[in-house]
Amino acid sequence: MALLRENKALVLFLVLTLSSFLWSIDRNETLHTWVTLFSSTLVALDLSIHYSFEKQLRLLCIALVSIVALSVFVELLAPGLIPGQEMEGSAWHGLFGVKNVFGKTVCLTVAACLCTFRKSFVVRFVTVACGIVIGILSQSTSSVGYMAIVVAVFALLPVLKWKPVPRRIALCSIALGSLLTIYYVSTNLDSVTTHLDKDPSLTGRTDLWRYAIDSIKDKPLLGYGYEAFWTYDSVPARRIREAINWDSAPHAHNGYIDLTLEVGLIGLLAYLVLLAILGKRAYVYFMNGPEGYRRWPATFLAFTFFYQLTESSMVGTGCLWIIFCGLLLSLNSEQELAIVEDEMPLSMARFRAHLSTDIPL
Template sequence: MKQRNLLLAGRPRDALNVTCTANPAKSGSVSLVVYAASACFLLQSMSFFGVIDKLVYGPVSFGRGGNEITVTVNLLGICVSIFLFWTGMRKTAVARFNKVLPLLAASLLLVSALWSVQPMLTLTQGTAYFFVVVGAIGIVQAVDRDDLIDLFSWACALSAVASLLWQFVLSPAPAFDGMEPDFAGIFTQKNVLGQVMAGGVLGALHGLRVGKGRFRSICIIALCTTVAFLSQSSTAMVVIAALLCFDFLGRLYFKGNASRAISICLFISCFLALFWLSANEDLIWEFLGKDATLTGRTQLWLYVIDSISEKPLFGWGFAAFWVPGNPVALQIGDAVNWTVVSAHNGLLGLLLDIGVVGASLFIFLWARNLVMALRCMNGPAQQFGLTSVLLLMTILLIATSEQVLLSPQHIWTALFFMTGFICEKELRLTVGVSRPKITSPATRRAVATSGSRSPLGR
């Protein structure tokens, strides 16, 4: 037995990678309960269960906080996160990734209740955000990475089907009589629906590359793209175009040689073009036949910057600024002459809620995830690394016109933390294989004795 262990210790790195870098979730079958909890977690992360609120209270009252349905859904999300964390920690006693920084970011949102203009709201939303990170820690250990993205794409496809049913079957009247002019489906706004559809395209593209059912993945891409177009969310359409373009360039990159250099140049050019287009959405509004002045974001940003300058270090408190009880927010709404619910910019939203300190931490997390994703693209998990890069580019594009990473029930929040955890786990597994450690004293003595008696050493 000792001789066999010694032979395994001397195996080449590539051979060890086959056995040691596999996802721990594949070492045993994942129970249906864990899959159901994972699906519930993903659906909760994209506000899917808000459709219950919409069915009970109607489209006009949808999204209001404090009612029994909202409280029940939030408590369900917390329980699911705790269960996934417990399940994941049972599979691997020590998580193979850094949990401190993401939990620190989530804790900062929670602690901001101390100086928030709406302490109870910040405490509630901060608690929900904290448990999203806790659930992300557990789910990446309980479920295989490719299965997790596949489940994510199915959740987005379910949201697309449910939105079509809601818009055309369950509640067709509001879409045509002026009560709900936007094609929002089961969600609060058309932009939320559009971003969920963009997430479905991201997950299906990953499934295409790793062989998770070609026909099924193509159908999900077509379905989500169609619903995004019906929603007329310009941000979502730019993001989907970017995902399709960058996915093609990623496939070109993996071919190596001259194709790699060409793909890098094209990637930079396409990203700059799409970034400019995302920041100048008036062109898309004109293409859709709408008045470009309806956006009003440029004027809004000037007022937001003034508010940031009043509390630059720690902000106004997480999720506390855009509430009816804040007179400053009401003044901004009166000035721009429309109801404002967010800063409509990712960076400004971070600075407004948690100041320079919190925004710097989230920017560092984004940059750290990007470095790990690029290392995975050139190392142990190429396809997942590409998916992570696509996600981070998506977040950057959305941040030009929408608030991102600042809601516990937003599609990109949970996915941002999950992909970061998975990339770091894969990199740490690779480092562990390249540096095998012999911890047992008896094994060390056996290796030393074998080395001194080996004919190759004489």
């Protein structure tokens, strides 16, 4: 209850998604998926209560490395064991059947390993190299791009701990470089996409975004109900699929557009508040201790922010939502201290308690 009181924004967001049942165009789907969303949040709450932040990261790293290793094993020794989509051809999809989902998992694995293996440059280099190779084999251009962003954020985070003058110069240089890159890509989109072997519409995404935004205009404030818009029987979704000739479009391929379709601009604003809260806590957490695993919250936040620009929303039942809520609930100094003390030997806990009392000279 103490954790929930300190995370009222998360509780209000869950209440909002549940309340969308009242105006949902598919109430059964909204209620069903909300129950699984709530259950995923409980999993994150349980992890936050019973495991220290560093142990959570180690467990996540073990799980992700195991999944990627099994995926590589399947692709090398039994490539037809897990059926994939015909349109993806020979692209690696691992255990998932979809190359983009596999690429996302590889990118997330690289980020977790970088923050876990904090004392070995060689291991970090090998991790990034393996991630790039697997990303190329998956033919997921977006995943390789996310990986580049993750590695850049991880490498540049120590800049925040520099002295004021060098820090300002470095941050201004990074901001200027980012703006110039965005400007170049936006003004030369055709040539950039051609070099990346992609079409300017980003595989039909731009047309999908345009029609989805038009649907948002019909119900801008509250949306169509949580996870209700892209169901099979959804009339507005069917219109979009017919307009762009993409019968199997599962979502808008943009998490922010999807979330606005589901719970409106109010829901999008509530979610952006959650991102801002996590960003603030990640910054404070990173600045108030040694580096290493403390880079994980900010690195993960950067990944999820950019990932949702071209893929579906992370507000669901997948591992991204569990990790997100786990970070949001765990990044609290009092909670972290309490967990650390519980995991200490009894003599060490007593010693710390002894130091906290007033001892007469």
